[in-house]
Amino acid sequence: MSNTICITGATSGLGQATARLFVKNGWKVIGTGRREDRLQSLKQELGDSFFGLTFDIRDRAQTFAAFGSLPENFAAVDVLMNNAGLFAGHGLVQNADMDAWERMVDTNILGLLHCTRTVLPGMLARKHGHIVNIGSATGTRAFPTGNVYGASKAFVRLFSDNMRADLLGTPIRVTCISPGRTRTEFALVHNDGDVESMEQEYRQGQPLLPEDIAHTVWWVINCPPHMDVTQIEIMPVCQADGGVRFQDVAR
Numbered sequence: 479m480s481n482t483i484c485i486t487g488a489t490s491g492l493g494q495a496t497a498r499l500f501v502k503n504g505w506k507v508i509g510t511g512r513r514e515d516r517l518q519s520l521k522q523e524l525g526d527s528f529f530g531l532t533f534d535i536r537d538r539a540q541t542f543a544a545f546g547s548l549p550e551n552f553a554a555v556d557v558l559m560n561n562a563g564l565f566a567g568h569g570l571v572q573n574a575d576m577d578a579w580e581r582m583v584d585t586n587i588l589g590l591l592h593c594t595r596t597v598l599p600g601m602l603a604r605k606h607g608h609i610v611n612i613g614s615a616t617g618t619r620a621f622p623t624g625n626v627y628g629a630s631k632a633f634v635r636l637f638s639d640n641m642r643a644d645l646l647g648t649p650i651r652v653t654c655i656s657p658g659r660t661r662t663e664f665a666l667v668h669n670d671g672d673v674e675s676m677e678q679e680y681r682q683g684q685p686l687l688p689e690d691i692a693h694t695v696w697w698v699i700n701c702p703p704h705m706d707v708t709q710i711e712i713m714p715v716c717q718a719d720g721g722v723r724f725q726d727v728a729r
């Protein structure tokens with residue numbers, strides 16, 4: 479009997495690459511997202527090993543109902559990859575768009591909590607499971623305009639560790655993977671669908687590829703059951719910290 483991974487945000491980027499890798503390696507994959515057409519294309523590509531679940535992770539009731547609707551052969555989730563997320567808005571904290579903040583908090587924090595809380599009890603009942611949360615390199619360092627996005631990813635990082643504290647004494651493993659810049663539709667969403675702005679972001683240096691992160695997920699979940707890779711940060715070679723900033727104070 480093959481194992482099952484549920485990947486939130488499988489309609490593009492890291493989630494889609496991970497779905498492909500796991501099906502190729504004989505796993506069953508539940509892929510989620512709001513774009514049903516994309517999930518249907520993946521189903522056509524990956525066949526019966528793939529099951530698409532269309533729902534918005536920001537909505538608690540929709541999330542519980544979606545997982546409750548899984549057919550029996552996909553219902554026992556061995557790995558949950560909490561991946562769906564986004565960076566919205568370009569504003570500084572003093573003039574940021576509050577709607578963009580809400581979108582990030584509702585998706586990156588609340589959405590992740592909804593999925594975790596729905597799937598975890600089954601893992602505990604089966605005494606088997608691994609939750610892989612996708613954080614970000616921005617979750618541990620400040621940068622201008624990173625205000626709520628970076629803070630939401632800091633939440634993901636600490637929530638992962640806090641889950642481990644609560645789950646001590648159970649066999650459930652929790653991993654937080656924090657990537658640096660990765661070429662996906664992330665920058666397209668961040669730039670409200672403007673392809674040229676996205677290309678500009680990815681033009682500098684060579685970003686990571688979604689497959690780089692997919693292989694990392696594959697590695698952490700295949701470590702021996704007594705071993706839990708708790709936190710990993712992965713950067714493209716072309717990315718490093720900018721250091722402390724100084725600027726004269728305008729009074």
Ligand SMILES: NC(=O)c1ccc[n+]([C@@H]2O[C@H](COP(=O)([O-])OP(=O)(O)OC[C@H]3O[C@@H](n4cnc5c(N)ncnc54)[C@H](OP(=O)(O)O)[C@@H]3O)[C@@H](O)[C@H]2O)c1
Binds near residue numbers: 486488513535585612
């Ligand atoms: N790319 C990077 O440079 C980078 C770096 C560090 C961390 N990350 C993190 O990596 C994760 C994946 O991002 P990506 O780079 O693969 O971006 P992406 O290509 O834009 O994929 C984002 C995925 O999240 C899903 N999603 C967004 N909002 C959702 C909602 N409300 N309900 C359900 N699904 C939702 C999208 O599906 P639908 O639109 O179909 O709903 C999509 O499948 C995110 O958590 C992101 O913060 C990315």
